Amino acid sequence: xxxxxxxxxxxxxxxxxxxxxxxxxxxxxxxxxxxxxxxxxxxxxxxxxxxxxxxxxxxxxxxxxxxxxxxxxxxxxxxxxxxxxxxxxxxxxxxxxxxxxxxxxxxxxxxxxxxxxxxxxxxxxxxxxxxxxxxxxxxxxxxxxxxxxxxxxxxxxxxxxxxxx
Numbered sequence: 001x002x003x004x005x006x007x008x009x010x011x012x013x014x015x016x017x018x019x020x021x022x023x024x025x026x027x028x029x030x031x032x033x034x035x036x037x038x039x040x041x042x043x044x045x046x047x048x049x050x051x052x053x054x055x056x057x058x059x060x061x062x063x064x065x066x067x068x069x070x071x072x073x074x075x076x077x078x079x080x081x082x083x084x085x086x087x088x089x090x091x092x093x094x095x096x097x098x099x100x101x102x103x104x105x106x107x108x109x110x111x112x113x114x115x116x117x118x119x120x121x122x123x124x125x126x127x128x129x130x131x132x133x134x135x136x137x138x139x140x141x142x143x144x145x146x147x148x149x150x151x152x153x154x155x156x157x158x159x160x161x162x163x164x165x
Contacts, residue, residue: 084134099123099144106138
């Protein structure tokens with residue numbers, strides 16, 4: 001909705017929902033856009049530093065054995081944490097933007113590459129990578145495109161990642 005959102009995704013979605021054109025209440029598209037922009041400008045004008053403490057924010061299911069905590073989101077990228085439980089697998093996928101990753105705890109394996117705690121990994125835009133696995137669990141910080149199911153590469157590698165066959 002905006003270049004740099006400062007609202008939690010659920011609140012931003014609600015703002016968008018309540019400021020849609022509504023002929024029943026005489027709110028046309030121009031009025032809706034004006035209201036939305038005024039609210040966001042007011043929020044941006046009072047914006048300060050953002051700190052999310054370890055016990056703040058919400059973890060949500062992402063995929064089996066994987067949880068996500070969104071830290072910051074803008075138009076088409078976000079900063080987020082992924083918690084991989086032991087045995088977690090992320091299917092092979094292609095990135096629509098560069099994605100940066102830091103392993104904060106534990107380790108993961110991308111294909112045959114082991115990425116340990118403290119390591120940095122860059123997945124460039126347009127490059128696919130192998131399934132990501134964590135045998136013992138991991139906590140990852142990522143900055144990149146907002147994940148979408150359309151990025152998953154459904155093929156032999158995905159089937160193998162899910163079934164082991």
